[in-house]
Amino acid sequence: MNTACPLLLSVISSLVLCSWGSQPSPSTCSALASGVLYGAFSLKDLFPVISPGCSWTLENPDPTKYTLYLKFTHEEQVCSYLSPMVQPLDHYLPNHTCSRPEEGAEEAQELCVPGSPFTILHFDKNFLRLCLSDQPLSLQLLADSILSFRFVEVLLVNHDNSSQFACGVLCRWFEECLRARDWGVRCALTQTGCTCPEPAARGHNDSVSNSIMPAGHSDCCVTQLLPGSNNEAYPRPIPYGEDELEENQKVKTQRPRSADEPAVYMAQTGDPAAEGWSLWGVCSMTCGQGIQTRTRSCVSSPYGTLCSGPLRETRTCNNSDSCPVDGQWLDWGTWGRCSVTCSNGTQQRSRKCGITSQTAADCRGQQVETKECINSECPASHEMCKDEYVLSMSWKKAAAGETVYNKCPPNATGSASRQCLLSPQGTAYWNSPSFARCISNEYRYLHLALREHLAKGQRLLAGQGMSQVVRSMLGLVSSKNYFSGDLLFCVEILRNVTDTYKRATYIPSFEDIQKFFHAVSHMLDAENKEKWEDAQQVAPGSILLMKVLEDYIHLVGDALKPFQSSIIVTDNLVISIQREPVSAVSSDINFPMKGRRGMNDWARNSEDKLFIPKEVLSLPPAETEDSAYFVIGAVLYRTLGLILPPPGNSLAISSKLLTVTVRPLTKPAEQVVVVELSHIMNGTSSPQCAVWDYSKSDASTGDWNTESCQTLPTQPSHTKCLCDQLSTFAILAQLPKEMVMDVPGSPSVPLMIGCAVSCMALLILLAVYAAFWRFIRSERSIILLNFCLSILASNILILVGQSQALSKAVCALIAAFLHFFFLSSFCWVLTEAWQSYLAVIGQMRTRLVRKRFLCLGWGLPALVVAVSVGFTRTKGYGTPHYCWLSLEGGLLYAFVGPAAVIVLVNMLIGIIVFNKLMLRDGISDKSKKQRAGDEMSCRNLLLICSTCGVLPSSKLSAVTASNAVLVSCPVPIVGSLCRIHFTLFPT
Incomplete structure (x- = not known):
């Protein structure tokens, strides 16, 4: 007994160990799948080892968003041998084996339901595990056909937006359920957003699935709500009417609707491997026609089908608001000024946006364009005009060539401008202000x-x-x-x-x-x-x-009445107006008519003539009936030639202007108009007749035309013209080269050198006379000192006049004093000749002669200048180019005339004195004769030097008075030589 018990225990333990060793380990028969959207699986696909207790687990990525549907097709051998069941899990247990659930447990459900060809379940758990029972009825080898039979289908469906593929799978399952009605199965499925094709109409006593499919109803599919978070189709009747539904049998239904046409249902078609479409996004445009977009995701796995359809869809959307139209840019403006006046800077130009309507939007693009501007180098200090205050206006400093703008004086409105110019010597100076x-x-x-x-x-x-x-x-x-x-x-x-x-x-x-x-x-x-x-x-x-x-x-x-004429004469105009019948012009026209009373002297003494033959005054036959009278006007302009813009090419208007105007316009005639115009400018050459032609340039200005007139051989004082049209006539002539000169802004170098030498000689002479005055005091010395003072004052005024030539008042004052001192120089030369004559004849009265000398040397020039200023009212004293007497108006003769008379008298006195010296017999006393000869030699030297020093200035003044530099240069240079001689030889 004792021996048999241990042996029996060892056998039992060996059997247990053998049986335990024959069971597969959990790790070899358990599998976990994730990322499966849809799949149909067999035993070979799911279980590596087909043995009781093995399991296959499927993961739900997000139970709050997705639902797992499972369809199990009943196979007799699978159900008999393996007893498959399904378990929803919150957590995955990798080493956990399946066991048959106890009676009443709800964690696992048997898939093999008697009397039903398949089972459809859905779950909202994190994991779904499919198990093979660990207590089968028997273990037998299964056939290959059974192992390859796909008895399980799984489907992952989105709660809110089911894909077309998912809805198609559910509808297929539903149709298979309907075809199995012979088994007594009643089908009920529901999913938000899915609709299935409509089956044939059935009576009210049919199954629920048949009664809910007509298009007139809003329901799609009906699913019985079961506890345990899963739904199953049971073969039990469901009441048809909604009012009879029990509280635990409520129906969830929803159908997709069209986004374009409300209340129209849409069919579900598309890619079977993609998730459901998202909602349509916001329209891309806030106004007008835009685009809406929706997307979907593709869920791929080893068990699923690859995506084949598009993952992004677009459609047009129309917004009720009208879109603003972009404005159109206008043309670019001109480039503005450079940001700096010298060196490199930038300049800009802009354009405006043209908005054509109230709904127009702003223009697209740049409104301002910038580019680099390159200027010359910044000027030096001598190339800058200094600050100046003129005519109640302050002019800020500016560079040469720059124009400065300022407000007009207080009694005017607008803007004034002034330009800073550069002289030929490189010195900047202000030009006259422009008003x-x-x-x-x-x-x-x-x-x-x-x-x-x-x-x-x-x-x-x-x-x-x-x-x-x-x-x-x-x-x-x-x-x-x-x-x-x-x-x-x-x-x-x-x-x-x-x-x-x-x-x-x-x-x-x-x-x-x-x-x-x-x-x-x-x-x-x-x-x-x-x-x-x-x-x-x-x-x-x-x-x-x-x-x-x-x-x-x-x-x-x-x-005017027919044949009536009117003549009006002013200081600068002579106007003749007459009215003649077109049919019979009374006579030829001569203008101006000098026999009329009340004409001014300039018009009466004018040599300008106009002759118009009466044959010229005729009209074309077509216009004769419309016009009954000619209006003939003639105007003689005294000063318009000075005011009109110059013709250019070194030409100038060298005559008065004579205008003839006739209306209506006459026809071209063979007879010519004879015009004779006198010259008003000296020194010009190549005169030619010209008419004013408005058609040669634009209608508002016109230009001179020399082709319409023939110039006859010119006389020194006037030019005669033959013209073939009625217009404004004038004589154009070539200016002399010396008159075409730039305006100097400061004294020239020769002038400064000459004046310096002259002033130095004069100062040395005055110093010598002051040192030896007690020894050389005489009438001759007094005359010489006064002569030197007049020349010294003239030189100083010339220099000052050059720097003040742009100030009209100061320039006129300087011109008047120059007039006085130049005449004084000539008068003191005459005084010296007079004193020599008195010395020769032996009538020298010191006190009386001295007073007469002073009156002649200073009084006579003062009288001439006073009379000239009184008659002209300073008109002609000073010009824009020089501070001297103007060539216009005849004021220059107030200097040339007295100077010429003094030179002539001086020559006569010299001849008389020379004759007296030659006639030695005319002097009885030998000592007086010798003294007179010695004195006369000195006097002649003084007379010659003084005449050489002053006379050239008068000649140059009459010919080249257009430039004060040329007037004053010979005076200091020639006169300085004479003064050096007087300094060395005062007696």
Whole structure:
């Protein structure tokens, strides 16, 4: 007994160990799968080792988002031998073996349900484990067909947005369930967002699945809600009506709807391996037509099907708001100024955005464009104009070539400008200020009054108002206190007056006509030349004034009676207006008619002539019936040639201007117009006749035309022309080279050297005379000292005049003093000759002679200058180019005339003295004769030197007074030699 028990225990333990060793280990028959979207599996696919207790676990990636569906197809051998079951798990247990659940346990469910061909379950757990029972009925070898039979299908479905493939799988399972109705199975499935094809219609007594499929219902599929987080199709009836549903049998239904057409249901088709589509995104455009996008993900695994469809879909979307249209850029503007005036900088240009409607948006692109600008190097200090205060305006320093802008003086509006120029010597200096854009307050008020008269509704009142404007303007221009911009403003006012007279058919009175022409005459004064030159930098005012005057002449001529004529003479104009019948012109026309009373001296003495044959005044046959009268106007301009812009090419207008205007226009005739014009400029050459042609340039300006006139052989004083048209006639001539010179901004080097030598000699002479005055005091010494003082003062004034040539008042004052001291130099030369004559004849009265010498040397020049200033009112003293007497107006003869008389008298006295010396017998006393001879030799030397020092200046002044440098250069150079001689040999 004792021996048998241990043996029995050892056998039992061996059997237990054998049986334990035959069981597979948990690690060899357990498998975990993840990332499976759909799969159909067999025993070979799921279990590496087919043995009781083996398991296959499937992972749910996110139970809150996905649901695992499982369909088990009943196979008799599998159910009989292996008894498969399924367990939902919250956690994965890798080494845990499956065991048959106890009675009433809900953790595991048997898949082999009797009487049903398949079982469909769904789970919301993290893991789902499929187990083979560890207590099978018997262990037998399974056939290969059973091992390869796919008895399990799993499906991963999104809760919120089921994919088309997932819905297709569920619908297939549902259809298979319907086909198995012979088994007595009642099918019920539901999934949010899925719909299945509609089966054939059935009666109300059919199964629930048949009664819920018609399209008229909103339900898709019905699933019985079971406890334990899984749903199963049971063969039990479900009431048809919704009102009869029990609380635990509620139905969840939803159908996909169209995004474009509400209440229209959509079918589900697509890629079987992709997740459900996401919701449509926001429209890409906030207005108009845009694009919406939705996406889906592709879940791939070794057990699933690869994705084949698109993962991104787009569709168009229309927004009710109208989109703004982009604006269009306008053209680029001009490049602005460089950011710096010297060295390198930048400059910009901009463009504007053109918005065509209220819904337009801003333009796309850059509004401002920038580029680099390269300037010259910054100027040195001597190339900069210094700060200056002139005419109540402060001009800041600027570089040479730069233009500075400033406000107009307080009594005007607009802007003034001034340019900094560079002299030939490289020194910067200010040019005269430009007031071409300045309008005086008085002229602005006059223009406002003009606009008020134009606003009157009645023509008569408007015409009368224009007459008041003309009278007011005459008072303003006669005061000669206006800017250059006022001249342009006056031209515009006169044009408005003429146009208003035409529109109102108003005939001005003869007094108003005279005032009109007198106002024009004041505007054309020669002293306004500088203002016209300044104004015509902005607009061709003098040319526009010619057109306005022609229009006004025809306005006046239309009011004349047939064969009536009118002549008006002013300081600068001679106007002749007459009206002749077209059918019979009375006679040839000669202009001007010198026999008329009341003509000014300049018009009466004028050598300018115009002859128009009456054959020229004829019309084409087509216009003869329409026009009954000719209006013939002729104007002789005294100063317009000085004011008009120069023709160029070193040409100048060397005559007065003569204008002939006839309306209606005549036809071309064989007869020619004879014009004879006198010369007003000396030193010119190659004169040629010219007519003003408006068609040669633009209509507002025009230009000179020399082809329409034939120039006859020229006389020294006048030129005769034969012209084939009626227009404005003038003589153009070539300027001499010495008159075409730049304006110097500072004294030249030769002038400075000559004046320095002259002043040094004069100062040495004065110092010597002061040192030895007690020994050399005599009448001759007094005359010499006064002569030297006059020359010294002249040199100083020439230098000062060069630096002040741009100031009109100071320049006029310097010109007057130069006039005085130059005449004094000549007078003291005459005094020396007189003193020599008295010494020869032996009549020397010291006290009486000294007073006469002083009166002749200083008094006579002062008298001449005072008379000249009184008659001219300083007109002609100083020009824009030099501080000396002007070549225009005849003022220069106030110097040339007395100087020529003094030279002539001096020569006569010299001849007389020379004859006295030759006749030695005329002197009885030998000592007196010897003293007179010695004194006369010195006097002759003084006379010759003084004449050589002063006379060249007078000659150059008469010929080349256009430049003060040339006038003054010979004076110090030649005179200095004489003064050095007097310094060395004073007696």
